[in-house]
Amino acid sequence: MDKNTQQLIDKGEMLPLMEEFYTIQGEGFHSGKAAYFIRIGGCDVGCHWCDVKESWDANLHPPTKTNLIINNATSQANTVVVTGGEPLMWNLDYLTDTLKNNNIKTHIETSGSYKLSGTWDWICLSPKKMKLPLNEIYKITDELKIIIVNKQDFKFAEEQASKVSKNCKLFLQPEWSKRALMTPQIVDYVMKNPKWKISLQIHKYLNIP
Numbered sequence: 001m002d003k004n005t006q007q008l009i010d011k012g013e014m015l016p017l018m019e020e021f022y023t024i025q026g027e028g029f030h031s032g033k034a035a036y037f038i039r040i041g042g043c044d045v046g047c048h049w050c051d052v053k054e055s056w057d058a059n060l061h062p063p064t065k066t067n068l069i070i071n072n073a074t075s076q077a078n079t080v081v082v083t084g085g086e087p088l089m090w091n092l093d094y095l096t097d098t099l100k101n102n103n104i105k106t107h108i109e110t111s112g113s114y115k116l117s118g119t120w121d122w123i124c125l126s127p128k129k130m131k132l133p134l135n136e137i138y139k140i141t142d143e144l145k146i147i148i149v150n151k152q153d154f155k156f157a158e159e160q161a162s163k164v165s166k167n168c169k170l171f172l173q174p175e176w177s178k179r180a181l182m183t184p185q186i187v188d189y190v191m192k193n194p195k196w197k198i199s200l201q202i203h204k205y206l207n208i209p
């Protein structure tokens with residue numbers, strides 16, 4: 001990569017964009033809400049069940065001018081969800097400052113394993129055992145979303161819930177390929193522990209992006 005592109009990436013004026021699409025938020029607290037998704041490439045967390053492994057190698061996703069992404073988003077939506085890959089691998093200050101100047105709500109989906117950048121109206125933290133969130137994000141996270149792959153993940157969920165603020169919304173989401181086995185266990189767990197809610201990936205049931 002040339003020096004100029006690298007400098008623009010460092011300033012957040014370019015980002016390795018994988019895809020952008022206007023859809024319905026399918027997960028968690030804002031499930032059902034129309035939102036423009038910006039998926040930035042690059043992730044080194046390595047969840048074996050990740051549903052966007054194509055995002056992992058940032059080099060496969062061309063550096064794109066952040067202003068172009070912003071223009072596309074603001075012409076279509078009033079809420080943007082920044083996801084990846086792991087979006088916090090990149091400087092998101094320029095993206096979110098400009099979106100907010102345009103009165104767009106900024107939401108992020110993150111594992112929290114990199115330093116926070118950007119200004120957020122909504123932070124959805126989905127911690128991963130292989131690369132835990134940095135401590136700084138727990139207290140400011142609006143929503144904790146734990147992926148349930150097996151029974152041990154309920155214990156992990158409670159450990160992670162003990163670190164967030166008391167106002168943080170708590171969600172358990174079945175890992176997609178294990179949903180037949182784990183969804184009934186989540187239903188049972190939520191009825192016994194009603195501080196949690198279940199989050200289904202409704203976009204996958206609706207066959208939308």
Ligand SMILES: C[S@@+](CC[C@H](N)C(=O)[O-])C[C@H]1O[C@@H](n2cnc3c(N)ncnc32)[C@H](O)[C@@H]1O
Binds near residue numbers: 050052085125147201
């Ligand atoms: C693809 S990740 C990208 C953002 C960030 N890397 C993260 O993990 O939060 C977006 C959301 O999808 C969840 N997710 C990924 N693969 C999944 C799967 N197979 N089943 C259920 N949820 C999944 C993640 O835990 C995260 O909450």
Ligand SMILES: Nc1nc2[nH]cc(C(=O)O)c2c(=O)[nH]1
Binds near residue numbers: 023024026109203
């Ligand atoms: N519709 C829809 N909702 C989503 N919520 C979180 C997603 C993500 O991949 O981060 C996602 C996604 O990929 N599609």
Ligand code: SF4
Binds near residue numbers: 055
């Ligand atoms: S942290 Fe997110 S993007 Fe990275 S592997 Fe895990 S689910 Fe996929």
Ligand SMILES: [Mg+2]
Binds near residue numbers: 051052
């Ligand atoms: Mg997804």
